[in-house]
Amino acid sequence: MDIASIKAAAGRLAGHARRTPLLSSPFLDEIAGRRVLVKSECLQHTGSFKFRGAYNAVAALDPDTRARGVIAFSSGNHAQGIAAAARLHGVPAVIVMPADAPQAKVDGTLGLGAEVVPYDRATEDRDAIGARIAAERGLTLIKPFDEPMVIAGQGTCGLEIAEQAAELGVTTADVLVCCGGGGLTSGIALALEATAPGLRARPAEPEGFDDVRRSLASGEIERNPALSGSLCDAIVTPQPGNLTFPIMKRLCGPGLAVSEDEALRAMGLALKHLKVVAEPGGAVALAAALFRGNEIEGDAVICTISGGNVDPAVLARAIGA
């Protein structure tokens, strides 16, 4: 993974992925005490940044391999990204998905024409399930984050952040990235290293599921004690990836973690002031920008809203938060 692979991904995505807006509001600036720029990937196709990496990975397969189909395991957003990318290429997709995934994500995946295979997040090993089905049907497994073509695809978001921030006169700032396994964070970090050296990626996570923050602090890969029970389901992963962690260790600033209540409040403020829908896991970076200002330096901060696929009941909670 390097800037060349990210630029190649940008070429594959041209005309297919949306260039999502970098939004802002004077009301959010006032809350944060500094300028806040919000890369709104909830407006990406399928409602999350995952479409970028998924499309790049499917597009990069050789045609004969691609024609047999692809398989993915995902809590939902990678699933929809793979389903949409497969459909756009006219090939089949199988998604191995946690049985407790939000219904909105299951419906979104089915609606995009994929086959969904459920598994128990607490007792079953999704990697093993995915590998078995892939072998049986001749499908290519596309991992959600520890996969070079996926990291390169997510990195295109970083290219856009660098360009859009520069257009607004911001060339020095922390870039807070909603972080699960680290695909988006490491991709953005690589893109910024090459195109905007004054911008520094920093992972944002939910408290209690801050494996990346702890791993960056200790210098070793650390695991989360639990793998379910977070409202921020989209970014709960066991541990940082073997490919993504070395990139993050080399390039990222310290991680930040926010409470579920802070994520819900950030969702409510995104609805009110930016007019966009964030899912809880997609709101942790905005929450860190708004409520953890004492851990951030500089006159401006950039953050991602990484996705907006949320069940109505949780959205209703955010409106009341």
Add this chain to the structure above:
Amino acid sequence: MDIASIKAAAGRLAGHARRTPLLSSPFLDEIAGRRVLVKSECLQHTGSFKFRGAYNAVAALDPDTRARGVIAFSSGNHAQGIAAAARLHGVPAVIVMPADAPQAKVDGTLGLGAEVVPYDRATEDRDAIGARIAAERGLTLIKPFDEPMVIAGQGTCGLEIAEQAAELGVTTADVLVCCGGGGLTSGIALALEATAPGLRARPAEPEGFDDVRRSLASGEIERNPALSGSLCDAIVTPQPGNLTFPIMKRLCGPGLAVSEDEALRAMGLALKHLKVVAEPGGAVALAAALFRGNEIEGDAVICTISGGNVDPAVLARAIGA
């Protein structure tokens, strides 16, 4: 008002207004039975298209006149547009606003530094109030729609629709526009006439407040029987404008009207599938695209979401709709 004034407005707005995205979702296409492209002006500064016309009108004033300040009467979105435009130019703004305007709009206007003067929508004449205060303080009154510089500013939305639709291969379609006094509708109609003759503007309104639809049908300016009581407060005006109606009569296709329930359902679908917040009045064009397909021709339809400034209780209703 002509294409030259709209292109001049585009020059004034460059670097100040957002080029809002033309969003879409395969799930909305399926509901509508045709391709649906959604110009998402809820993502504009201040949460509605009104920033365009307001900024253009303030920017076009001669500097001495502008320095004395501006005044506007508005149910809320024009208010916020004027407040933001005045603040960006460093001049004072007074807003005459209905006493029953949504609190989100009052707060938004106050938060942008304007002075708010409330009036009773049912018993008082906002035009007279605005004219009196303007004379007393030497302010320039900027009308919400029947004002050439405002129409020209709103027309820049039409220039973008023409360009963005062409990029997606759509050059023949109805363009459904959320319509109150007709500033956005007439501005878009003028822009499309000059730059995309295969696209035709059509006003969309709430049932019971469909003065523009009835005026287009009769050929004469018709009034609404009531001026309050609609959930779609942003686009309830007494009648089409003296400047906007002749433009709409010459260029627009027949109007469409939707129920409040349809507007709420469209809001819910915009949240779910586009990840954007629409206010009820800002959702009537999407509602018409989705639920009045038998009144529309062609393989594709374009519609505006004109604004997203909605009180939490109404947003919660939309989530449950």
